[in-house]
Amino acid sequence: MKARMNPFEAAPAVMKELLDFGAKLKGNGLEASLTELVLIRASQLNGCAYCIHMHTRDARQHGETEERIYLLSAWRESPLFTERERAALLWTEALTLVSQTHAPDADYAAMRAHFSEEESVKLTLVIGMINTWNRIQIGFQAVHPVVSRSEAA
Template identity: 70%
Template sequence: MKPRLDPFAAAPQVLQAMLELSKKVHDSGLEASLMELVKIRASQLNGCAFCLHMHTREARAQGETEERLYLLSAWNESPLYTGRERAALAWTEALTLVAQTRAPDADYAVLREHFSEEECVNLTLLIGVINTWNRIAVGFRSVHPVAQRRDAA
């Protein structure tokens, strides 16, 4: 895959504003582990290899287990995620796929069982931010770093 353009070079001021929004959302008080799960799940749904590479590495660095990362695409069928994480992941899917889901009342009701109003806004902004980064990376064909691999002997 060949990158189409470097969005940071093409529109540095707007991308700087996006970075600042990302930082504000990152510092909003949501748990770091929860934020990484949300970023990874949205990136899975959007098929964003660049963001998956970045956020799975960040999650591992924060102590996330391989098992939970492997099972994240099937979180709904696994007991490894807390009620709060499950509510956030359902909301992530509902908003990432909003044209199909229309953000169901049932998902919102579960969200409200686990998140304050302020946290709901912060989580929704997090989902919006990662979806925007996914669209930038996928649209402009950003390529994740590739470690050198040795051929099998």
């Protein structure tokens, strides 16, 4: 796979603003582990290899287990996720697939049962931001870093 273009070279000022805003969102008071799960799940739904690569690495650095990362795509069937995480993942799916789901009242209510109004806004912004990044990385065919098998071993 070959990248179509590097948006950081093509529009450095606006990409820096996006990076800065994203950094603020990641430090917004929501749990780092929950935020990384949301970032990974949205990226899985969108099929963004670059973002999945980045956020699974980041999740591990925040202490996330391999088992939970592997089971994230099947979170509904796994007892490894808290009720708060489940609510965040449900809302992530509702908003990432908004053209299909239209963000149902039941999904909103499930999320609001575990998140304050302020946290709900923060979570929604995190979901919106990763969907923006997924579209940038997929649209310009960003290629995630590759470690050879011999280096990984």
